[in-house]
Amino acid sequence: MFFAILLALMVTMLLVIIRLFAGPTLYDRVLATNSFGTLTVLLIGLLGFLTERPEFLDIAMLYALINFVSTIAILKFFRYRDISRGLVQAPEEEQRNA
Amino acid sequence: MMRAIGLGVGLFGLWLALSGYFKPFLLSLGVLSCIATVLIAQRMRLLDRETVPLELPLTLLLYWAWLGREVMKSSIAVSRVILARKMPIAQQLIRVPTTQHTEMGHTIFANSITLTPGTVTVETTDDSYIIHALTDAACDMDGFASMDARAAKVGGA
């Protein structure tokens, strides 16, 4: 049962990697990476069940957290061209960027 | 103060649920780390309504159950579109009015729209959202209005 669903997961992962490779726009790639992160969370969980040691879910949880943070970091970077800046911009900065 | 205690209790509950340790030595380490986290949060002035939402009503769970059903319905619709031989998509950016007053209400409504496949919130203003819809069937204005009303009930109008 776990094997079958893992195989389905693998096919999904392959298709997502193809989209990541093909692009064409940057946002397609971010989208594919984000989906791939979700799939990895499921993969780690299911691997734990397959090997009958489901205690490893902590890593799946960590991945769910890190995936979100890195997606937001990437998007923030491409929106503001800078990672260290605060999300709320001062009015003068906004004007300068416009 | 209420919020500090609330955050501490919540964190310790999370610690217990994730670790499952009940030895006194480890428990005391857990308590210490929770207290340290609360103190740091206090110093960063993070203890406000947004980060420690103690007022979150229980109706949120009912709302999620309703939302789950909506998500299922619309994902079946989107799956049909994907699997059709000639994909009948009609992409559009539409403006959907909102009656939310609180930030929580805005968050719940806008995220609910994004969560249902077929519609994605693109931009938000105080009184309306710009939404990208995949098909004509996804721009169901009555559906948006009823979701708005439900979200307002949960988020506090």
Next chain:
Amino acid sequence: MISPDTAAIVIDALLFTFLVITALAIVQLRHLFAVVMLAGVFSLLSAGLFVSLDAVDVAFTEAAVGAGISTVLMLGTMALTAREEKKSPHPIFLPLLVCLVTGAALIYGTLDMPPFGSPDAPVQTHVAPDYIARTPVETGVPNIVTAVLASYRGYDTLGETTVIFTAVIAVLMLLGWDTKNRSLARNARRREEDREKGDEA
């Protein structure tokens, strides 16, 4: 019904195939942003492999470093440089040869190693059983890796952390701690003002 062991082997083989595909794609692409994204995927896949090899602590580190920090660092670097990789003017034969020879040597080296998971391997017979037996009694820490790092060789870890901390401080001072500090202070002030506004409303 397929036995769990066979299933695990099939899954491992598939993961390795994906890893190779991703690596080839990284080599192939000139578009650096896509390379960063694919490197993130590479790290996710290797974490899956680590989990299936029971190396949970390594998978944890891979998650934090490979998928989290290094993506952000590589993006930060890309902000300072170009987006496209230049075509190298050199022919590829020499590097290819070096890679192949090194790879062959490494594979030749693994032939002498004990088989994977063998109970007779030196790792399993030397000090490891001793630590496994003594850790729960002596330290009371459930995770043996943590016990070794923070208790048995605690001074060593403290020294390492000090070195890294000093290095970070030095780099921050070299790269303009001052401007960063000021912008942090400005953000904090802005947050404060927003809060006061919010309180009045």
Next chain:
Amino acid sequence: MHELLGMAADIISIFLFIIGGGFMLIGAIGIIRLPDFWSRLHAAGIIDTVGAELILTGMMFQAGFTQVTVKLILIGLFLFVTSPTSTHALANAAFTAGIMPLGMKRNESDKVLKPAPVRDGVKT
């Protein structure tokens, strides 16, 4: 009695796995098949919400009333909250960069229609 419960849990989780895996595959097919970024956003939404949540629920039925279920619930809750947030961030960033849907039928935003850019879409 106990065995019967176990069998019921198995059947429920197989059912959930089949539906969740099906949605996941459909989403992946959509990610490959759909014509542009904006439409692929919805296909990825199917993977992230329905597919992932159903499979997580299926795993919960396998784990029973243990600590594992608590962790699974936390993962599910976290995905439920973050996936729309990152989808919105993505859509918003693309919208700000000026990427417009292909063959748009109706546009009620203030932006003027522009042809979708060929590469990257980021104005450098």
